[in-house]
Amino acid sequence: MNVLIVEDELHTSKLLKEIIEQDDDFLVTKQLETISDSVVYLNKHQNKLDLLFLDIQLADGHSFEIFNQIDVTTPVVFCTAYDEYTMQAIKNNGIDYILKPFKEEEIHNALNKYKQLVEAFQNKLSQPVQIKTTHQYQQSFLTQQRDKTLVKFVKDIALFYIDYETVYMLTFTGEKLPIFKNMGYVESVCDPNQFFRINRQMLVNRNNVISIEPYFNRKIILQLKTRGDDKAIVSRLKVTPFKEWLETGK
Incomplete structure (x- = not known):
């Protein structure tokens, strides 16, 4: 060991x-x-x-x-x-x-x-165990603003995205706040019925999506209620599962 x-x-x-x-x-x-x-x-x-x-x-x-x-x-x-x-x-x-x-x-x-x-x-x-099907997802994230630690509830977060190797959360009110976690961790603790990772850089809340438009190379681009500096582009291989998720929540 x-x-x-x-x-x-x-x-x-x-x-x-x-x-x-x-x-x-x-x-x-x-x-x-x-x-x-x-x-x-x-x-x-x-x-x-x-x-x-x-x-x-x-x-x-x-x-x-x-x-x-x-x-x-x-x-x-x-x-x-x-x-x-x-x-x-x-x-x-x-x-x-x-x-x-x-x-x-x-x-x-x-x-x-x-x-x-x-x-x-x-x-x-x-030993054989009975697996529970329910999963408790994270309800809030902590972030630092100057000398204060702030609590932001997941339901108030419009999207997560990577900017210069740092993961940020963007709230529906437009606050951009850093999270000292990697994107893989954030994706694993957020309810997949509520959040979808549209590409390597971005995880989107379904309540933030307004519409879908065609984009280059069979990709799609999202119109969001609250958006960051980068375009919300769904990678080509994720277009079909994203549409299914958006419609069914699965």
Whole structure:
């Protein structure tokens, strides 16, 4: 199992690596020191990782900032000299919280806890279960405006679109606000009966669509109640499913 260590104290990072790799089931594949390097690395390699060891106080800020910049789905063991962040750690994939200076036994206990969790999930998956057909989609998004965090309800969002690699939401009242998520995540948490991804750059609310017009190369262009700077063009391969969705909601 592959482990990433994010720790800005070189001695502590080396010690963690030595202790972790005493367990033959684990391999430390990378050691990083900053939030910025961690975001870049996780964006590219998170799917190859099984467990993260994070210090909280890093040279360029709190490691919780990593979770604000990307979607972290990997379990985390937090190692820190501070005991006031336990609740925040739990809310950010924390499976254990170890205070420095730590004992070797504490690290092994955390690794064993991870292995027990993996085994428990695998056992659950191997058992027949009754799948629920209902799905709870996200009802709101958070965005930052100067020093304030704003809440915007999904029903008030006319469309989502990418502008210079940042995803923005555009409300029906014309507010353009950034979302610190990728478009794939946004599409997955929005009700597909209400939102359709018409191309790689844009996800449109059905209540925002007024009409459809032919466009070049068998594409179509949408007239929207609220639109951004770019034209709302439905890619050629999505024209038929889009029309079906617009009519049936499926």
